Amino acid sequence: MTGLFDLTDRTVLVTGAGSGIGQRVAVGLAEAGADVSCVDLAAQRTGSEETADRIRAVGRRAAVIDADVTDADSVEAAVAAHESELGALDGAVNCAGVNHGAHAEEMDVADFRRVVDVNLTGVFLCCQAEGRRMLDRGRGAIVNIASMSATIANRGLWQAHYNSSKAGVKHLTTTLALEWGTRGVRVNALSPGYIETAMIAGPEWTDKKEGFARDTPLGRMGTPDDLVGPVVFLLSDAASYVTGADLLADGGFTGW
Template identity: 60%
Template sequence: MPVPSFRLDDSVALVTGAGSGIGRRLAIGLAETGADVGCLDLPGSDLAGTVEAIGSTGRRAVALPADVTRAEDLAGAVATVERDLGPLRLAVNAAGIANAAPAEDMPPEQWQRVVDVNLTGVFLSCQAEGRALLRNGGGAIVNIASMSGTIANRGLTQAHYNASKAAVMQLTKSLATEWCTRGVRVNSVSPGYTATPMNLRPEVAERVAQFEADTPLGRMATVDEMVGPTVFLLSDAASFVTGTDLLVDGGVTCW
């Protein structure tokens, strides 16, 4: 029996949060493994840079300025991808935000904004993508959750973020079981501390040494290290994997 392929040759994918950070690296990584990629992020983000980088791999890309909290934006983005690149088969939902505030002082609007983007945005993205994948005969979705959905990060006051990422993991399991008999697999990847602008923002930048000390591998991840796990879950090599959360945390949750 031949070894199953880890490549995504000639597949069409959509990646949210593709303008920066993990989302951008994943969009480029999917292209490096053979996919054409629709790149979605807020208007004003550096989608042009992502599209240019994908073009240098020899694959096609399209920029999709959109807001993941708006269902109509996502429906339009999927339609554009299918018009310009072909039938959608793969999706990665990496759009997300983070900030910090003590729970007792957190304004309701701060809680709501994080939940709107990190949870409702993932649901609406999956909904729009899932409709296309079901129509097209199947495919795979990977949602970017966080180890913060499994543990409460030492010293960080981010109950809203932690709760939203835990909910993404449960949403992933729920969609996996709804769509499994129709050929759509849904999994999540949960990064640990990763060297992105989100983990270098002012309120946490001084805690990098603690992040590294809390990680058995002794350092933060690079964005490159999120590509392999994500591509695996999208590929035929993971054909019997659905509803799973893959921790890519350098061992943090072992402690």
């Protein structure tokens, strides 16, 4: 049965691999047997190199690739570099994303566009470049990191741009799954709940995080470790009949 989750000798591209969720997922995929390319902004290269070192430490191959997910040519070059260094693309995890808070009536349109450009347009450009390779071969699996904010509007957080972008990722995922399903490519979304990362490590988050844990049925916030299993599942043969799904990994939060 465990063989269903085995990713040995598959190659997977992970965006946002220089830190946080993307970094842990990239290492987790290597622990499941995959060779992984770590794709992130050049400014995140130190983190990407750290991720690659951790991948190599578990005996798998790694590539470090600089790319901007909002630039189609950059994304196309990243996928080409992955295949040049690691071989044919079997799977992808589109994790790169940004967020910040602002009341909707005060939000600068440039900030709205930036969040949507990275979180939604960036995911589309990645899926497009990844999908072309997979469709040519008639096989492949893509996981897009959405958010429970695609399903709910978070109390006490002012992020109309983020919520809208993640809802777009969720429906983009469904659309691509339906379009590509008969051509051998599965596309699913993973929607985390409240996850402990460096993005919410400051003292200004202390009270909010206590509330997040209290309001989650499992009684705690999640960690990047909690997301490794769901991603491995969605990329593996264990999910061979799963496409167009939005897998909530939120500790039950959206069930209230």
